[in-house]
Amino acid sequence: xxxxxxxxxxxxxxxxxxxxxxxxxxxxxxxxxxxxxxxxxxxxxxxxxxxxxxxxxxxxxxxxxxxxxxxxxxxxxxxxxxxxxxxxxxxxxxxxxxxxxxxxxxxxxxxxxxxxxxxxxxxxxxxxxxxxxxxxxxxxxxxxxxxxxxxxxxxxxxxxxxxxxxxxxxxxxxxxxxxxxxxxxxxxxxxxxxxxxxxxxxxxxxxxxxxxxxxxxxxxxxxxxxxxxxxxxxxxxxxxxxxxxxxxxxxxxxxxxxxxxxxxxxxxxxxxxxxxxxxxxxxxxxxxxxxxxxxxxxxxxxxxxxxxxxxxxxxxxxxxxxxxxxxxxxxxxxxxxxxxxxxxxxxxxxxxxxxxxxxxxxxxxxxxxxxxxxxxxxxxxxxxxxxxxxxxxxxxxxxxxxxxxxxxxxxxxxxxxxxxxxxxxxxxxxxxxxxxxxxx
Amino acid sequence: xxxxxxxxxxxxxxxxxxxxxxxxxxxxxxxxxxxxxxxxxxxxxxxxxxxxxxxxxxxxxxxxxxxxxxxxxxxxxxxxxxxxxxxxxxxxxxxxxxxxxxxxxxxxxxxxxxxxxxxxxxxxxxxxxxxxxxxxxxxxxxxxxxxxxxxxxxxxxxxxxxxxxxxxxxxxxxxxxxxxxxxxxxxxxxxxxxxxxxxxxxxxxxxxxxxxxxxxxxxxxxxxxxxxxxxxxxxxxxxxxxxxxxxxxxxxxxxxxxxxxxxxxxxxxxxxxxxxxxxxxxxxxxxxxxxxxxxxxxxxxxxxxxxxxxxxxxxxxxxxxxxxxxxxxxxxxxxxxxxxxxxxxxxxxxxxxxxxxxxxxxxxxxxxxxxxxxxxxxxxxxxxxxxxxxxxxxxxxxxxxxxxxxxxxxxxxxxxxxxxxxxxxxxxxxxxxxxxxxxx
Numbered sequence: 001x002x003x004x005x006x007x008x009x010x011x012x013x014x015x016x017x018x019x020x021x022x023x024x025x026x027x028x029x030x031x032x033x034x035x036x037x038x039x040x041x042x043x044x045x046x047x048x049x050x051x052x053x054x055x056x057x058x059x060x061x062x063x064x065x066x067x068x069x070x071x072x073x074x075x076x077x078x079x080x081x082x083x084x085x086x087x088x089x090x091x092x093x094x095x096x097x098x099x100x101x102x103x104x105x106x107x108x109x110x111x112x113x114x115x116x117x118x119x120x121x122x123x124x125x126x127x128x129x130x131x132x133x134x135x136x137x138x139x140x141x142x143x144x145x146x147x148x149x150x151x152x153x154x155x156x157x158x159x160x161x162x163x164x165x166x167x168x169x170x171x172x173x174x175x176x177x178x179x180x181x182x183x184x185x186x187x188x189x190x191x192x193x194x195x196x197x198x199x200x201x202x203x204x205x206x207x208x209x210x211x212x213x214x215x216x217x218x219x220x221x222x223x224x225x226x227x228x229x230x231x232x233x234x235x236x237x238x239x240x241x242x243x244x245x246x247x248x249x250x251x252x253x254x255x256x257x258x259x260x261x262x263x264x265x266x267x268x269x270x271x272x273x274x275x276x277x278x279x280x281x282x283x284x285x286x287x288x289x290x291x292x293x294x295x296x297x298x299x300x301x302x303x304x305x306x307x308x309x310x311x312x313x314x315x316x317x318x319x320x321x322x323x324x325x326x327x328x329x330x331x332x333x334x335x336x337x338x339x340x341x342x343x344x345x346x347x348x349x350x351x352x353x354x355x356x357x358x359x360x361x362x363x364x365x366x367x368x369x370x371x372x373x374x375x376x377x378x379x380x381x382x383x384x385x386x387x388x389x390x391x392x393x394x395x396x397x398x399x400x401x402x403x404x405x406x407x408x409x410x411x412x413x414x415x416x417x418x419x420x421x422x423x424x425x426x427x428x429x430x431x432x433x434x435x436x437x438x439x440x
Numbered sequence: 441x442x443x444x445x446x447x448x449x450x451x452x453x454x455x456x457x458x459x460x461x462x463x464x465x466x467x468x469x470x471x472x473x474x475x476x477x478x479x480x481x482x483x484x485x486x487x488x489x490x491x492x493x494x495x496x497x498x499x500x501x502x503x504x505x506x507x508x509x510x511x512x513x514x515x516x517x518x519x520x521x522x523x524x525x526x527x528x529x530x531x532x533x534x535x536x537x538x539x540x541x542x543x544x545x546x547x548x549x550x551x552x553x554x555x556x557x558x559x560x561x562x563x564x565x566x567x568x569x570x571x572x573x574x575x576x577x578x579x580x581x582x583x584x585x586x587x588x589x590x591x592x593x594x595x596x597x598x599x600x601x602x603x604x605x606x607x608x609x610x611x612x613x614x615x616x617x618x619x620x621x622x623x624x625x626x627x628x629x630x631x632x633x634x635x636x637x638x639x640x641x642x643x644x645x646x647x648x649x650x651x652x653x654x655x656x657x658x659x660x661x662x663x664x665x666x667x668x669x670x671x672x673x674x675x676x677x678x679x680x681x682x683x684x685x686x687x688x689x690x691x692x693x694x695x696x697x698x699x700x701x702x703x704x705x706x707x708x709x710x711x712x713x714x715x716x717x718x719x720x721x722x723x724x725x726x727x728x729x730x731x732x733x734x735x736x737x738x739x740x741x742x743x744x745x746x747x748x749x750x751x752x753x754x755x756x757x758x759x760x761x762x763x764x765x766x767x768x769x770x771x772x773x774x775x776x777x778x779x780x781x782x783x784x785x786x787x788x789x790x791x792x793x794x795x796x797x798x799x800x801x802x803x804x805x806x807x808x809x810x811x812x813x814x815x816x817x818x819x820x821x822x823x824x825x826x827x828x829x830x831x832x833x834x835x836x837x838x839x840x841x842x843x844x845x846x847x848x849x850x851x852x853x854x855x856x857x858x859x860x861x862x863x864x865x866x867x868x869x870x871x872x873x874x875x876x877x878x879x880x
Contacts, residue, residue, distance in 0.1 A: 138685055169699060176701075183698040209698045211691055219687050220695045223678065224703050227696075230674050231667070234737045238663065241724075244731045245578055247659050251651055255660040256667075258623040258649045259609060261616075263664050264704040284681075291684045297674045300740040 003127030003160070004192050007092050011199040014038050018200070019091035021116045023050050023081060025275070025345075026133055026168040027097030028061050028069075030204075033179045035072035035079040037204045042091060043081035044119075054081035062344055063172060088123035093200055096120075096132045097168065101279065108137065108283050110144065117145050121152025124161065129196045131164040132214075135221050135280045137287035141165040141189065141214035162193035165214035166201065167221030172274075173343040183207040187217025225280040226298060231266040232277070233301035236308060239268035239440050248439070250425040268440050270402055270423045271308035271350025273339025278305065278348045309353035312423060312440075316358060316398055319421050319438040325397055328362030333396040335388075335413070336403025336424075337369045344371035351402035352377045366396070370407060393417045401426045443567030443600070444632050447532050451639040454478050458640070459531035461556045463490050463521060465715070465785075466573055466608040467537030468501050468509075470644075473619045475512035475519040477644045482531060483521035484559075494521035502784055503612060528563035533640055536560075536572045537608065541719065546742075548577060548723050550584065557585050561592025564601065569636045571604040572654075575661050575720045577727035581605040581629060581654035602633035605654035606641065607661035612714075613783040623647040627657025665720040666738060671706040672717070673741035676748060679708035679880055688879070690865040708880050710842055710863045711748035711790025713779025718745065718788045749793035752863060752880075756798060756838055759861050759878040765837055768802030773836040775828075775853070776843025776864075777809045784811035791842035792817045806836070810847060833857045841866045 001009065010016040020031040021044045031041045045051045050060065057073040059066045072079040088094060098112035113134060120130060130149065132141055141164070146157050157163055166186045171177060184205045188194040194210060201208055211217050235253070242249040249268060257265045272278045281298040288295050317327050339349040346352060346369075355365050356377055366386050367375075374384045386392060393399060393416035401408075404424040414420065414427055414437075421438045441449070450456040460471040461484045471481045485491045490500065497513040499506045512519040528534060538552035553574060560570060570589070572581055581604070586597050597603055606626045611617060624645045628634040634650060641648055651657050675693070682689040689708060697705045712718045721738045728735050757767050779789040786792060786809075795805050796817055806826050807815075814824045826832060833839060833856035841848075844864040854860065854867055854877075861878045 138687060171701065174701065183700065185695045185698060207698075209695055211695050212688070215685065215687055216691055216695070219678075219682065219685075219689075219692045223692055223696045224699055226674065226678070227671070227703055230670060230737070234666065234670050237735060237737050238659075238666070241728050241731065241733050241735065242659065244733055245655065245659075245727075247578060247655055248652070249659075251656055252659045252663055255625045255649055255651050255656070256663045258625060258647075259664055260623065261611065261614065263667055287685075288681055291681065293681050293684060295677060295681065296740045296744065297670070297677050297737075300736045304736065 004195070007127055007129060007196055008199055010092055011196070011203065014203070016040070016092045016200070017042060017090055019044055019088055019094045021094060021096045021119070022098040022112070022134075023054060024097065024099065025061060025063070025172060026170050027095075028054070029064055029170065029179045030095065030097060030133070030168070031079055032064055032068055032072055034204045035076065036068060038076075039078065039203055041072075041079045042087060043079065044085055044088070045081055045083060048083055051081040051083050054079070063170070063174075063178065085119040086123050088120055089125050091124070091128065093129040093131070093196070094120055094124065096130070096134060098134055099275070100134045100136050100283070102282055106282055108286050110136070110140075113140070113145065114148060117148040118152050121149040124149075124153060126155065126160050129162045129164070129193065129200065131166050131197065131200075133166055133168040135167060135225070135276065135283065136218060137283040138215040138218040138222070139287060140218060141187070146189075158190050158192065162188070162190065162196055163214065164188040164193050164197045165217045166197065167217060169221075169224075172345055173340065180204065181206050183209055185209050185211060185217050185220050187211045187214040187220075189214050219284075222280050222284045225276045226284065228266075228277045229272060229281045229305070230297055230301045231264075232269070232272050233304040235266045236268045236271075237304050240311060243440070250428065250439070267425070269350065270312045270354055270440070272305050273347070273349040273351075274345070275347050308350060309357050312350075312354045313357040313361065315423075315438060315440065316354075316400060316421050317361070319419055320398055322435065323397070323419055326362075327358060329364070330397035331364045331366065331395065332358055333386075333392065333399045334365065334367040335369070335399060335401050335408060336405050337367050337375060337383075338371050338403050338405070341404045342371070342406055346372050346375055349403075354400070354402065355383070356381065366392070369403070370405065388413075390416050444635070447567055447569060447636055448639055450532055451636070451643065454643070456480070456532045456640070457482060457530055459484055459528055459534040461534060461536045461559070462538040462552070462574075463494060464537065464539065465501060465503070465612060466610050467535075468494070469504055469610065469619045470535065470537060470573070470608075471519055472504055472508055472512055474644045475516065476508060478516075479518065479643055481512075481519045482527060483519065484525055484528070485521055485523060488523055491521040491523050494519070503610070503614075503618065525559040526563050528560055529565050531564070531568065533569040533571070533636070534560055534564065536570070536574060538574055539715070540574045540576050540723070542722055546722055548726050550576070550580075553580070553585065554588060557588040558592050561589040564589075564593060566595065566600050569602045569604070569633065569640065571606050571637065571640075573606055573608040575607060575665070575716065575723065576658060577723040578655040578658040578662070579727060580658060581627075586629075598630050598632065602636055603629040603654065604633050604637045605657045606637065607657060609661075609664075612785055613780065620644060621646050623649055625649050625651060625657050625660045627651045627654040627660075629654050659724075662720050662724045665716050666724065668706075668717045669712060669721045669745070670737055670741045671704070672709070672712050673744040675706045676708045676711075677744050680751060683880070690868065690879075707865070709790065710752045710794055710880070712745050713787070713789040713791075714785070715787050748790060749797050752790075752794045753797040753801065755863075755878060755880065756794075756840060756861050757801070759859055760838055762875065763837070763859055766802075767798060769804070770837035771804045771806065771835065772798055773826075773832065773839045774805065774807040775809070775839060775841050775848060776845050777807050777815060778811050778843050778845070781844045782811075782846055786812050786815055789843075794840070794842065795823070796821065806832070809843070810845065828853075830856050
């Protein structure tokens with residue numbers, strides 16, 4: 001049998017072993033999904049702590065049901081994790097789910113992908129199928145991954161191993177769409193890779209959608225998130241203008257939503273958070289420069305987003321000012337630091353950036369977020385969740401809604417707090433004296 | 441009875457007379473809709489020609505059924521038109537549907553609204569309700585219209601007359617949503633105006649949605665169209681980059697559409713046309729300057745759009761270049777000059793701008809559009825529709841798809857034309873030699 005026939009046979013009779021590199025928000029749900037569908041999965045993680053958690057069936061990703069992880073680790077024993085990347089040789093297919101952050105200069109940090117590819121190239125056996133799911137700039141699979149793996153392994157793509165790009169579409173907190181039932185875009189390199197990708201992902205994902213190349217698939221994910229970045233930035237800019245014009249942007253958005261065609265609502269906020277939208281478009285901006293092309297929409301959207309923490313700091317300062325208070329020495333209580341409602345993730349959360357700014361101006365900063373017990377920002381400022389007592393609400397000089405967690409008792413907060421800056425339109429159906437409330 | 445009670449009573453027993461100023465794409469459908477619902481409508485038009493057409497029941501707006509116009513003019517006689525604006529005094533309510541174009545410096549041309557308000561102020565009777573439907577910048581109703589009418593009439597808003605802003609949402613060619621069944625946003629000035637607006641528009645429109653002020657309603661319409669401008673500009677920019685990267689943007693968009701949440705597809709093209717999207721956002725940019733506010737997203741989107749005709753001219757030039765031809769002296773046949781498919785409207789059509797550019801470079805320009813028999817662009821270049829014969833297709837140096845009318849026989853065109861530039865992804869399911877076809 002040829003290498004292609006061997007892997008297709010293994011997939012067909014479910015004797016295939018899939019390695020998933022990176023057991024975070026993308027990798028662990030994917031690993032659990034494959035294992036729940038009867039496939040042996042070996043998870044590769046640099047973190048000893050995460051590896052130990054997985055191997056004892058302890059879940060740390062809120063989109064995964066605890067029972068599901070426990071079942072595939074303890075009962076069916078189809079999922080296990082390791083820090084030993086030499087075990088890549090045990091795998092027939094490898095799916096890369098490592099982070100692709102930006103560095104301090106907002107350039108792509110390809111280090112995680114590079115290391116994964118070096119590990120793969122040095123350890124994989126002949127006939128391995130490799131799929132990248134991490135968001136990255138178009139051409140990564142063909143021009144970045146392929147040469148590294150070929151160099152490290154001495155083998156040849158299309159003959160000794162196959163490549164594919166298939167973007168993750170994880171939407172943390174989404175109740176309807178999980179790994180299994182979210183349609184999956186797949187961009188294989190060549191016809192053989194397409195056959196393998198179709199069979200392999202078909203084991204666990206309900207609907208696959210093939211595009212003609214890895215770079216098309218890479219562009220798909222960037223388009224999806226660029227769309228969001230641009231529209232959130234647009235509505236943030238319009239919100240700021242509306243504030244100056246004494247127009248309630250939230251009311252405007254609700255009215256625009258009554259248009260039955262050609263409109264999708266986005267909502268303003270203190271900035272853009274999470275691990276996708278603030279980052280992905282800048283991967284495209286990076287590669288565009290290689291083609292002497294300036295992406296002016298992304299650039300402009302990024303500029304608006306960069307300024308939001310300062311504008312939000314100003315909002316708070318002018319709210320305090322109406323109470324004849326300076327920010328310096330005031331106590332400011334932030335409500336919600338997750339980057340979106342009802343999740344426990346504060347990555348790239350705009351709340352942290354606003355907190356950093358007001359801290360710099362001498363404010364005493366407290367936060368309450370039932371989902372996040374403590375947090376250290378990138379400048380090593382450490383904060384711990386405080387209880388939301390009536391006393392605390394009353395003594396804070398300003399209370400700021402930064403995330404609209406649905407569990408917040410807004411009525412009580414409004415009743416007790418002397419001054420509120422509402423960046424999320426949390427207070428909409430409650431009558432409140434206008435001198436007490438500032439909206440974005 | 442008070443003036444308020446009188447007009448409400450007239451609306452209740454359908455003895456109200458509504459004046460509609462401007463019988464174009466917005467005003468005539470609205471007038472017909474009211475008349476079809478048993479209300480007497482008097483249409484005001486500066487154009488003698490349009491007035492005569494209406495009064496003889498001859499339809500000139502494709503969204504209106506000929507029979508509907510004929511019925512309300514000839515049978516029920518509820519609709520008539522006049523050029524005599526002194527007859528405004530016969531009306532209980534006036535709805536302004538005049539154009540709001542941009543001038544040559546891309547600043548709002550408020551002349552049509554201003555003239556309508558002068559006519560109203562000089563002629564209206566006490567107790568008239570006035571609603572503006574023309575898209576305009578927020579604050580227009582309160583800060584521009586109200587003072588003119590008060591000045592010209594010597595009467596007082598809220599006592600002698602009432603004001604309202606309710607944006608038209610006409611989408612030419614839309615088969616599902618017409619005037620009657622498109623939800624209507626209404627921003628009345630004050631509670632009395634709200635009562636009248638509710639009763640009056642309720643006679644003919646199925647669903648009304650009230651916002652708290654005219655300026656909120658003004659912002660709603662601008663938000664809707666700014667959303668479209670920004671997203672079309674974004675996808676145009678990404679299409680240009682994709683071209684350089686040898687990625688098919690159309691394939692990417694189709695794949696992104698499989699995301700079941702958080703994405704709405706927009707398609708690239710030679711530019712942005714029609715009477716709304718290329719104009720409305722710049723009304724907002726204009727008023728924003730009054731608040732020392734720069735709308736960077738709109739500005740950037742506008743800049744991309746401005747460049748599209750030149751970029752499209754380059755596409756054509758480089759297509760010809762591959763056939764070793766110069767644009768100067770070549771015959772270029774444009775297919776479709778309406779600003780969107782299957783309509784007869786070429787206002788602000790990007791096709792015209794591309795035609796202008798290639799004409800300047802010495803090309804001989806022909807067009808075929810079954811919906812538009814002749815056209816004169818803003819520089820007085822006159823063009824007439826030509827028949828799409830096999831001979832013409834064969835002898836044109838380049839055929840350019842600028843509008844994707846569904847009636848085009850793409851297969852035949854592809855077979856006969858020696859060189860095609862496809863700006864609308866018209867050619868997707870047809871095999872074609874790659875040297876013959878250039879896509880956006």
